[in-house]
Amino acid sequence: MAVDPSFVGRAYPPDEPYEVTRAEIAAFAEAVGATHPAHTDPQAARALGHPDVVAPPTWAVVVAQRSEAKHVQDPAAGVDFTRVVHADEGFAYTRPIHAGDRLVTTLHVDTVVERAGLGMVTTRVEVADEHGAPVATVTSTLAVRP
Amino acid sequence: MRLSELSVGQQVAAGTLRVDRARLVRYADASGDQNPIHQDEAAALAVGLPGVIAHGMWTMGAAVGVVVDWVGDPGLVVDYRTRFTRPVPVPADETVEVNVVATVGALDRQAGTARIDLEVTLDGARVLGRSQALVRL
Numbered sequence: 001m002a003v004d005p006s007f008v009g010r011a012y013p014p015d016e017p018y019e020v021t022r023a024e025i026a027a028f029a030e031a032v033g034a035t036h037p038a039h040t041d042p043q044a045a046r047a048l049g050h051p052d053v054v055a056p057p058t059w060a061v062v063v064a065q066r067s068e069a070k071h072v073q074d075p076a077a078g079v080d081f082t083r084v085v086h087a088d089e090g091f092a093y094t095r096p097i098h099a100g101d102r103l104v105t106t107l108h109v110d111t112v113v114e115r116a117g118l119g120m121v122t123t124r125v126e127v128a129d130e131h132g133a134p135v136a137t138v139t140s141t142l143a144v145r146p
Numbered sequence: 147m148r149l150s151e152l153s154v155g156q157q158v159a160a161g162t163l164r165v166d167r168a169r170l171v172r173y174a175d176a177s178g179d180q181n182p183i184h185q186d187e188a189a190a191l192a193v194g195l196p197g198v199i200a201h202g203m204w205t206m207g208a209a210v211g212v213v214v215d216w217v218g219d220p221g222l223v224v225d226y227r228t229r230f231t232r233p234v235p236v237p238a239d240e241t242v243e244v245n246v247v248a249t250v251g252a253l254d255r256q257a258g259t260a261r262i263d264l265e266v267t268l269d270g271a272r273v274l275g276r277s278q279a280l281v282r283l
Contacts, residue, residue, distance in 0.1 A: 024176065031173040032207035033163060036214050038221075048219045057214065057223040057279070058207035062178055081181070082193055086202045090227030096220065139227075 003078045003119030003144050005112040012070050012107040017130050018063050022099040025055050032056060045098070055097040061089070064125040064138035067105040071123060072142075079121060083145040087120065090139040102130040110139070119144040147217060149283045152250050152260055159216040159248040163208040165200055165234070166241045173204045187238070197237060202230040205273060209246045209266045213279045216248065224259070225280035232273045244268050251278060258282055 022042070029039035037044035038054045045053045072079045097103070104127075111122040120143055127136040152158070170184050179201055182189035190198050206228050214220045236242050244266060251263035264277040 027172070028176040028207075031169060031176040032204060032211065033169075034207075034211045034214065034220075036211070036220055038219060048221065050221060054220045056207060056220060057210045057226045058203060061203050061207075062176075065178055086230050088227065088229040089203065089206060090225070092225045093223070 002114075002146060003112050003121050004076060007071070007077055007109045008112050010071075010109045012067070014104050014106045015063075015067050017102040017104050018066070020055065020097060020099050020101045020103060022053050024062070025053050025059065025099055028059050028062070029056050032058070042099075050096065050098055052099040055099075057091060057093075058089075059097060060091055060127055060136050060138050063103050063105050063127060064140065067107040067125045068123050068140060070107055071109060071121075077121075078119070079142060079144055085143045085145075087141040087143045088139075089141075092137045094134045094136060097127075097135060101135070103135060104128050104130055104132075117146060119146070147283055149253060149255055149258060149260060152253060152283075154250050154253060156250045157247060158250060158262065159212040159246075161212040161246050163205070163211075163244040163246060164241050165204065165208070165236055165244065167198060167236055167238060170198070170200060170204065170236060173201055173207075177201070177203060179203065195233065195235075197235055199233040199235050200242075202233075205234055205244060205266065206230075206277070208244070209264050209274065209277065210279055212246050212248050213262050213264070213281065217281045217283070222282050223279050224282050226278070228264075228277035229275035230273075231275040232268070232271060234268055234273050242268070244273065248279075
């Protein structure tokens with residue numbers, strides 16, 4: 001089944017708040033080989049002016065991907081995960097993400113186009129704190145083979 | 147690091163990323179991306195890949211480390227984006243090396259930002275395209 005362009009412009013309801021922990025920031029940093037002490041040592045992070053350890057620049061994919069799953073797993077969207085290649089990804093930060101943050105994500109479907117026989121689906125996840133203040137925007141494009 | 151000390155084209159950092167299958171399992175657990183093509187040979191072959199490949203997001207996440215270490219504070223990376231152009235195959239029982247070179251792509255003195263362009267290669271071929279980190283200085 002082809003990707004469904006009628007999803008363009010759709011905004012899903014906000015997700016439940018996600019509490020960021022020191023342990024998961026440390027595990028993510030280790031997995032990507034990020035050794036900067038501000039990812040794991042609260043004192044090193046505070047010395048740089050942060051309230052707690054700082055997530056690596058791509059950590060927001062953790063909450064973004066959970067949000068994107070609502071679109072990807074909707075059979076009507078036509079995004080067959082066995083036929084998907086990740087085409088691009090982007091992170092724009094209003095402020096860094098720290099341990100202790102309670103993040104609320106909202107998924108938007110920005111574009112669905114056919115290009116060179118591939119269905120290109122671009123989603124945007126707006127990441128905010130629990131009071132609604134913006135934290136980051138995560139954009140992702142999947143290329144879906146027919 | 148000051149913006150005034152930088153010039154476009156200047157190389158600011160470089161590094162080698164090392165990845166094996168055990169690391170991909172740890173990345174899958176840490177990121178939540180449990181797509182089996184990043185862990186299971188049979189699953190990768192079934193979708194036409196030559197074998198297990200690294201998560202594109204692993205490569206993206208690992209590559210920016212050289213920028214974080216150079217700038218000295220992960221919170222100064224305010225924007226980071228890339229295209230995924232080639233997979234990084236990770237054969238069983240091997241450690242694969244991916245090279246990263248970071249150069250100044252553009253300077254915006256009014257905004258106080260430097261765009262750092264990342265050349266990320268495996269055996270000389272680029273695996274990420276238009277990989278750009280914006281740092282606030």
